[in-house]
Amino acid sequence: MFSIIMKNITHITYSLSVSFVQISLCLFLASCAGDDISLASQGDEATTMVKLTFCISDGNQTRAITSANENIVSDITVMVFDAEGSLIGSKYVSSVAATSVSVPVTTRSATGCTIYAIANTGSSSYFAGVNTISKLNTMYTTLASADVLESSGSIVGSTGALMIGKASANITTGGANQFAIPLYHQCSKFGFTITPASGVTITGYQLCNVPLSSYITDSHVPVTASVVAGPPAGASSYGNFTAVTDLSQTTALSKTYYVYENLCGSNSNATTQVLRNSSNVPVSASASASYLLVNAKGHGWASAYKIYLGGVTNAATPVTDLTNFNVYRNLNYQCNINLGANGGNGDVRVTYTATVTSGRSNMYMGDATIGNYLYADGSDGTTFKSGQTVGIIYSSELTQAQYNAGCRHGRVMALKNTNNSIYCYWSSSYNSPYTDHSSAGHPYVSDFMTSFADVNSGYDAMSANSSYVANSSNYAWYYCKTYNDGVASKTFVNAPNNVGVWYFPSVGDLWDIMENLGTWTDDQKTTLISQRSSTMGVGNYIIQNLDGTYLNALNSKLSVAGGDQIVPDNGYFWCASEYSSESAMVLRFNSSFVRLNSNYKNGGNYYLRPVLAF
Template identity: 40%
Template sequence: MDEMLDEKQDTATLTVKIAQQDPTTVTRAISDAIENVNVLVFDAQGHLIGSAYASSSPTSVSVPVRVSSGCTVCAIANTGSGTYFDGISTLKELKSVVTPAITLATALSSKSNEILYGEATNVTLSSGANTQAVILKRLYSKYTFTITPSSNIAITGYQLCNVPNECYIASGNTNNPTTGFGGLNYDAVATPVYAGTVITVPPYYIYENLAGTNNTLTTAEQRTSVNAPIGSSYLLITARGTGYNAGWTSSYRVYLGGVTNAASPVLDYTNFNINRNFNYQCNIAITGSGATDVRVSYSPTTSTRSNVYFGDATPGTYLYSDGTTGTTTAGKTVVGIVFSNQLSSAEYNAGYKHGYALALADASGIGLTWGPNADAGLTKVTTAADYYNDISSGYDGTFTKGYNKTNSSYPAWQAANNYNVDVSKFPNSGWYLLSMGQFWDICANLGKVDLTSMQTNTSKSLIIYEGSTATTNVNNAIIAAGGAALMINSNYWSSSEHSTTGYVGIFSFDSSRAGVGYIGKDYGYCYVRSVLTF
């Protein structure tokens, strides 16, 4: 009977003119070109009454249909297949179809053309030829972030979290399909950021995320993990205090959505939805540690040293010839390995905001004396606790006392300052002879051992670590950076003056321990390794 009724119905032809939404709405790295189009036409009851597929970048598609009113014309671009919607017989079924799942939202940018969708409703199809325009829109939105820190705050990284890996192809749904959520890889900020500097996070392309609303919220401060609907997307930002603002690290959670109109944005604190085809611009200012803000995970950081300033470098990362830091040797020239982010006041006030880096090779082998057996005018360190606290002697002696590359009276200092690795392309102190406190940080941070119990020891000579772990880890880190290991069972000069009577601090890494002590300035059997401040 249905077939008999169908035969009596009048037939029509519908030409669907295809156009994409103005590409200037969302400037993208992903192409919006229309390579192929599926068209499905449904009557007022939602039954399929015509379909067609056209390839080769069509601008219009001809579809045989039945005469009907109240119809819905749906067009889907870039499925790449004329059979993609085989089996679909109702509008309800079409609206339940989801995109192919992706692992990360950034995978959108790996496709040449992403699926676009458009529909026209309440269309009347008369006998003969009919024409209907359909505007195709993206299933995803573009998110661009700027992050601006205030004075003495360094942004250290960011990550987009809880991103849906699929969405419904047709619009008009009120929630997400059953889907997984993923987080984009954490992006460490290689170049430190300070007040007046803006990080522009590269655009993310995110499938619509209809997470929902919480109608009890009235302020931005209430947009927290406790109040956000399950599956809400957010940007996680990590930062730390530096200089006079040092002593903390924090993670800031900024929930996305909150805008209910694309053309004239309306701020809505209750809304956590990311709508399709929006161009979101999210400007974030980090003005403090957030210690009392429930949106922030705050942790205090401290140092047992006095008059210490925290930089933003990460111990264990590599210092490159352009002044950036990172964790790979590929495509970069590594000039040192970061071993501490604690700076002396003189270095911080001189404009160095990051930390210390260790040279990858010795500046000299044995044979050089430290200098004359006279008082060099540096702060005297007579115990292990003093050794730990002295991170400034090398910088002060080289750049204020003049124990530098031109001063042959101080051979070890001269060799350290003359270390021939070019670091002229970024602000730094230049190479100098490391202090005992800097050696201590090399042992603890690169050696990955806990030396806390030794920091208050009053001995003049001391094994600060028993075992092979510190020595092995320090040298493995240096070798991985492309450098030459520190000499084992040998002494290294430090810049830390022990007394006015001709003694200075020395350190050594042995196969089964690490130690500190002192020796005469005219001793000629110590190696020289340089450091720099940046």
């Protein structure tokens, strides 16, 4: 048993215990006496009968993998290879009872043999065509989704967790031919317990970036942890477990996952617990290291905690290796996470975002970095990448609907305006309200407070009133929905759930773009925060007496990316939020002020800047 204990913790404690899981099952290769020995001639070779005896004491069989049945052996395939790696004997047993069982295997005398025993394939033909160790070592299993191990076992048609045993042997005619072969799991087990402090509520969690494919044998595990060995189905073969959301958990909760090995490498900079965070994930595998995402909130704050798996070696007795981000097969990882009362402030040993919320209700904090470019693979950074840059992240807050749809990171502003940056009307009709707007929970905005609060109208319309959004006569909605960002193969897009789909921004979205991407003095920032809850009516200045430089940094990033700048004095932008059935909201960027206005839906030609949530 090996353990890592993080000490001197201010607000979060995180401990990890790791142990090898060796199945309590004895496998012997035993020769038979008398008539069991076959001496049929094969040139100078003679064949001999050997037997496998299993001592099993597990419960009922089931396909799904749980803590109660993870060690069950339902069927066994045995393969015997000679010193050159050629198959010289094999046997499949379709039913292995929870008692001692003898299995006859015909092979020949040979030295330097390797015996493989593989449990729970569920098929006698699974290894058809495998006549060498090399072929066996290239075989791998693939999951349709990360959850499949829990629901259906290791492979299609399997009878539980795939387990593999291996032994070296010299087989002689008339010899004892008895060898112990321990079985080990192909997958690993990851369990955690999250304990919130008083006043802290756990709102959700998700295990992310786990491989969806794995070699059957361990022949591809690198000798050193620094070497990356991607999943056999390809570098993009990763997935997330289904997110657990909408929790209101104020007491400890526990969960167990089963995952494939993730050989994502190491980073020599992560030499202490303090340095084991997202900044030190192995560069060569920045998108593939596995981590647990935990969402929690307290009074006036919300946090997203990112806790990376790994941290030990895969030696017979694991030892600490904080530089190691690998998740090895057949390890039992147990994590204890204690969430402090202040959102994780002061503890840099895990990557987290601890942010005082904007004050909007029913919002979730993602892990996106405001001001970074978003790339097509879902990652983000400070450098523009031609053909890969989607937009600029302007918020790490997500609405309830966005979170429920699977968004976990934040919201993004497009690099360019819609409609080739040509002015357009909100709609062709003077009286073209968004149908059932008020009854859908999106009341007309009337002042600064209700304007700031509305980050729902634009996104929710895609599902609640998709025909309205898709109507080309409703120009603003239609142009945003059909905006072409020029970036192909965005891996984070999930159109049925509107994840990564461009939409018409509500006034609260544009407010966030202004406040989060603008450059402000401390006094100006204080003014903007106070205006969030102001009852000052539409038509007034959100902020004024500016010197014309507050958009310089944003416009510089847009310019580098070949985007359309937010031009002061001409910066009129339509919003999805409605002031009345006839009028919609407009945000005006001026060199010396930012003003909140409304206008008739067919009475003003203004710009459109689409946004997306991911």
